[in-house]
Amino acid sequence: MDVDISVKHAVPWSEYGRVASIGVEPGYQYAIDGNPALNWPKQYAASMTLAIDGNELTPFNQPLRPSVPAVFSEDGAEFDAILGDKDRWIPTKEADGSVSNVLYFWPESGSDDGLTSVYNETPDYRDVKLKAGTYKLTVTSLCYPWHFDNLRITPAGVQSGIDIIETDGRAVDNRIFNLLGIECRGPLAPGIYIRNGKKFIVK
Incomplete structure (x- = not known):
């Protein structure tokens, strides 16, 4: 690896x-x-x-x-x-x-x-x-x-240390949101975020 x-x-x-x-x-x-x-x-x-x-x-x-x-x-x-x-x-x-x-x-x-x-x-x-x-x-x-x-x-x-999320080939919305529902663009600071309805952590 x-x-x-x-x-x-x-x-x-x-x-x-x-x-x-x-x-x-x-x-x-x-x-x-x-x-x-x-x-x-x-x-x-x-x-x-x-x-x-x-x-x-x-x-x-x-x-x-x-x-x-x-x-x-x-x-x-x-x-x-x-x-x-x-x-x-x-x-x-x-x-x-x-x-x-x-x-x-x-x-x-x-x-x-x-x-x-x-x-x-x-x-x-x-x-x-x-x-x-x-x-x-x-x-x-x-x-x-x-x-x-x-x-x-x-x-x-x-x-970024973001979890790698695999898809099954269907169209997905890869936008990232913070816990307040605000879309995040650019580099992510350490914290908890939401993508495709799932939470993930940036360390």
Whole structure:
């Protein structure tokens, strides 16, 4: 079975901006592969890896991430400008040019200081092959500041987690309504909905 995996997370700007802008002075505790010049917190702020039974997965379609202003500012205006200009984003590839297994997160805006957890618009990992059985999933945080909520695993191509309802070929009304009877269009927030007279849950 192929599945998509999404990570529910929160990244407050006030925490992220301080770490990703300045990081921590390079030193032995952050030396990776004998490179004491690598500023680990700045390089990997708000990032993680996901492994299934010890095998790391590669994130789906995350070739770039926003660069971070060298100097932190509370208002986040410079970060907002970077978010809106993809020319100021940086590649996520490893130093040797290979695709990285690191999944990066960042605030939705420089004014986003909340702890409301969200999923990215598309699954973070796509078409992960899983056979029937039991698996150990390991989330490894490479550096704060981000807050982990949960993993959502759905059949490949089903982003919302909505129950799959099969039909018998007859014409059906596939409109979706909330419990007040109001038709819902666009992405569905978590909650209980009605389609074809049956309730279903979006998680």
